[in-house]
Amino acid sequence: xxxTKYHKAASFDDAVAALGAAEDGKYLAGGQTLLATMKQRxxxxxxxxxxxxxxxxxxxxxxxxxxTIGAATTHAEVASNAALRAVIPVLCDxxxxxxxxxxxxxxxxxxxxxxxxxxxxxxxxxLGLNGTVITNQREIPADEYFEGLFTTALDEGxxxxxxxxxxxRRAAYQKFPNPxxxxxxxxVLVADTxxxxxxxxxxxxxxxxxxxxxxxxxxxxxxxxxxxxGASVDSDGLMGDIHATPEYRAHLIGVLARRGVAAAx
Amino acid sequence: MTKVSMKVNGKAVSRDVPDxxxxxxxxREQLRLTGTHVGCDTTQCGACVVHVNGKSIKSCTQLAVSxxxxxxxxxxxxxxxxxxxxxxxxxxxxxxxxxxxxxxGMIMTGIDMVNRYQAQGxxxxxxxxxxxxxxxxxxxxxxxxxxxxxxxxxxQMSGMAKAAE
Numbered sequence: 001x002x003x004t005k006y007h008k009a010a011s012f013d014d015a016v017a018a019l020g021a022a023e024d025g026k027y028l029a030g031g032q033t034l035l036a037t038m039k040q041r042x043x044x045x046x047x048x049x050x051x052x053x054x055x056x057x058x059x060x061x062x063x064x065x066x067x068t069i070g071a072a073t074t075h076a077e078v079a080s081n082a083a084l085r086a087v088i089p090v091l092c093d094x095x096x097x098x099x100x101x102x103x104x105x106x107x108x109x110x111x112x113x114x115x116x117x118x119x120x121x122x123x124x125x126x127l128g129l130n131g132t133v134i135t136n137q138r139e140i141p142a143d144e145y146f147e148g149l150f151t152t153a154l155d156e157g158x159x160x161x162x163x164x165x166x167x168x169r170r171a172a173y174q175k176f177p178n179p180x181x182x183x184x185x186x187x188v189l190v191a192d193t194x195x196x197x198x199x200x201x202x203x204x205x206x207x208x209x210x211x212x213x214x215x216x217x218x219x220x221x222x223x224x225x226x227x228x229x230g231a232s233v234d235s236d237g238l239m240g241d242i243h244a245t246p247e248y249r250a251h252l253i254g255v256l257a258r259r260g261v262a263a264a265x
Numbered sequence: 266m267t268k269v270s271m272k273v274n275g276k277a278v279s280r281d282v283p284d285x286x287x288x289x290x291x292x293r294e295q296l297r298l299t300g301t302h303v304g305c306d307t308t309q310c311g312a313c314v315v316h317v318n319g320k321s322i323k324s325c326t327q328l329a330v331s332x333x334x335x336x337x338x339x340x341x342x343x344x345x346x347x348x349x350x351x352x353x354x355x356x357x358x359x360x361x362x363x364x365x366x367x368x369x370g371m372i373m374t375g376i377d378m379v380n381r382y383q384a385q386g387x388x389x390x391x392x393x394x395x396x397x398x399x400x401x402x403x404x405x406x407x408x409x410x411x412x413x414x415x416x417x418x419x420x421q422m423s424g425m426a427k428a429a430e
Contacts, residue, residue, distance in 0.1 A: 002285070003285055004284055008331070031326060038285075101321060102321045103326075105322050106327065
């Protein structure tokens with residue numbers, strides 16, 4: 001890892017100022033992606049601004065049918081939070097599949113969303129559940145937040161404070177992990193929401209997480225696995241690599257969506 | 266250089282280190298606690314697992330400077346004098362190692378999972394042990410004896426927790 005200068009921000013203003021003063025700075029949360037990338041010298045920020053010490057960045061609060069998760073809340077906390085499980089259990093089920101126990105003790109939901117890895121799990125949760133990304137400047141609806149590979153609607157210096165999720169009627173996440181990396185080769189979150197069915201797919205899209213509209217239309221006729229019979233996902237625009245062809249990924253999306261709808265009950 | 270102070274194995278320590286010093290290098294190079302190993306250096310193998318404020322983390326993927334004031338426990342800090350920790354005894358009894366390189370991380374991960382499942386009142390089944398070992402890689406023996414050792418230690422530790430009540 002190249003040299004870097006570490007700052008521990010005490011407030012959002014403090015963090016924005018530290019990043020602004022840096023030549024090529026980056027915000028740091030759990031570091032489970034950023035530090036690993038820096039060790040490989042694929043990233044070399046001159047400064048790291050640690051956001052974890054800012055008041056109110058950690059915690060899960062349930063308010064009726066809506067849940068707000070602080071950006072620096074770890075995957076382990078999301079996975080094991082009983083109040084969250086009572087309202088939106090799919091978030092707990094998804095978080096426990098991220099990385100491994102030690103990574104889940106450090107990695108954060110805000111870090112994952114800011115990074116927007118095309119094979120990460122949380123983007124599927126935010127898009128599939130129609131969440132809202134709350135920053136130090138504004139609120140960004142899920143449908144406007146994800147802009148492509150490692151690209152989001154966040155402006156330079158903008159900080160995710162929290163993510164808010166409305167409670168779905170029912171939802172499930174199905175993940176087909178890459179056997180080696182355990183990242184999602186394909187991950188599908190299906191949700192029956194007050195505004196109709198939503199199907200979000202991670203791991204497969206050439207532009208990152210996306211909604212499978214063909215499957216959503218099929219589910220609009222009834223939220224059951226039977227509704228998905230005959231519905232398929234076009235392999236155009238899906239990733240192809242050594243692990244899976246676009247056609248195989250398209251097939252998996254259909255299989256996982258059917259399993260998800262069945263699991264959602 | 267930044268002055269970093271933390272508590273390691275119950276002892277207050279303080280060192281001036283560059284900001285990019287990883288916790289594992291702080292432990293090994295500055296404190297000479299070489300029981301914590303670097304296997305892959307890419308956050309995958311788990312040979313470097315230590316406990317920070319009671320939770321298992323990969324010490325190769327955290328900056329020492331970000332852990333000012335933290336309480337760190339390494340493999341050197343779990344025995345009570347000459348009495349080994351039940352997890353260490355179980356790895357010995359069940360031959361849960363061959364070359365031993367991954368063992369410090371396996372033991373720290375094992376203790377963490379037993380503590381966590383006990384605190385949450387969940388049963389640590391064989392399936393759960395294997396799931397919890399996701400982030401620890403052994404390249405010698407396979408995992409059967411490691412799983413047996415953790416299972417045996419969990420019984421022992423649960424007995425101790427009950428006796429203490």
